[in-house]
Amino acid sequence: MGKLFDEIDDTLAGWIEAQPLWFVATAPLAEDGHVNVSPRGHDTLSVLGPRRVAWVDYTGSGVETIAHLRENGRICLMFVSYDGRPRIVRLHGTGSVLLPGETGFDEVVARHPDNPSTRAVIAVDVTRISDSCGWGVPVMDVREERDLIRLHAEKKGPAGMEEYRRRKNALSIDGLPGL
Numbered sequence: 747m748g749k750l751f752d753e754i755d756d757t758l759a760g761w762i763e764a765q766p767l768w769f770v771a772t773a774p775l776a777e778d779g780h781v782n783v784s785p786r787g788h789d790t791l792s793v794l795g796p797r798r799v800a801w802v803d804y805t806g807s808g809v810e811t812i813a814h815l816r817e818n819g820r821i822c823l824m825f826v827s828y829d830g831r832p833r834i835v836r837l838h839g840t841g842s843v844l845l846p847g848e849t850g851f852d853e854v855v856a857r858h859p860d861n862p863s864t865r866a867v868i869a870v871d872v873t874r875i876s877d878s879c880g881w882g883v884p885v886m887d888v889r890e891e892r893d894l895i896r897l898h899a900e901k902k903g904p905a906g907m908e909e910y911r912r913r914k915n916a917l918s919i920d921g922l923p924g925l
Contacts, residue, residue: 748878753796809924
């Protein structure tokens with residue numbers, strides 16, 4: 747078993763924010779519901795305090811994270827070192843969805859580059875912080891960020907993105923309400 751932390755200190759916060767790829771996992775309450783794991787990247791994540799993180803959530807083809815959080819709030823973020831010392835850090839907690847105009851949304855969005863694909867901010871109150879060895883994770887190099895999500899949103903424009911979200915982000919794959 748790995749180490750448990752009381753809080754996200756400055757050193758851990760710096761390491762977390764430096765990871766180019768991380769994962770978010772959520773699940774519905776229904777026994778036959780689908781567990782969802784999504785990769786995240788870009789400059790979107792902020793450590794807001796010793797037990798609070800948030801990220802700018804871009805429009806995607808699904809809305810599982812948002813739907814699951816609205817139903818039950820359970821969430822786990824996993825950060826993995828692909829270079830240097832092997833390490834895996836997991837943040838378990840309760841997540842909430844902040845939409846444009848809601849308290850906290852602008853604070854998080856202002857910390858990151860503007861992106862026309864922004865649909866929400868996901869904030870997490872962290873209840874458990876742990877790390878483990880990561881010895882089985884390969885050493886890899888990051889070549890570059892993909893800019894497809896920005897290009898897609900710019901091509902569609904604001905009205906096109908609203909329509910896309912209405913069609914693709916209204917319900918989760920299990921039929922839970924999304925946006």
